[in-house]
Amino acid sequence: MITIIASAILLFMAGIAKGIQDTLWFHFEASPFAKKNPLFWDPKRSWQNKYKDYMGGDERPRFLFSKTYLAFLTDGWHLFSTIQLTCIQAAVALPAVAALDVPMWWLLPAIVVLKLVFGAGFRIYYKFK
Secondary structure, three states: OHHHHHHHHHHHHHHHHHHHHHHHHHHHHHOHHHHOOHHHHOHHHHHHHHEEEHHHOEEEEOOOOOOOOOHHHOOHHHHHHHHHHHHHHHHHHHHHHHHHOOOHHHHHHHHHHHHHHHHHHHHHHOOOO
16 A cells, blocks of 8 residues: 555656646746856756757767756756656655565565666657767
8 A cells, every 4th residue: 555655656756846847937937047058948948958068059968968967957947857857767666566565675676677668669760960
């Protein structure tokens, strides 16, 4: 029963993260984030943080993995996307780990596997230059 409650809490947290993502994207100017650094929080500008100098034509990563694994460090939208997906992946992995009756530390590798599977599906469709 505790596993079901924990998964429900994780899904609720994922919903909050998704709500923040959509608030940033669709209602940034009216949101509390509008008072924060727009170079990080305004998704219409902050997506460029992944690149050395996107406006200058330099699309190389700003730092190692800034365009992929560490994109969540570059802007608020990607940060809350990562939180949302990690909460969902944990909500899926938690009951599986509990059902297998293995040590709880197995949750971490289970989440990593789910991230790899999700990432593979994303990469098949979304192409990088």
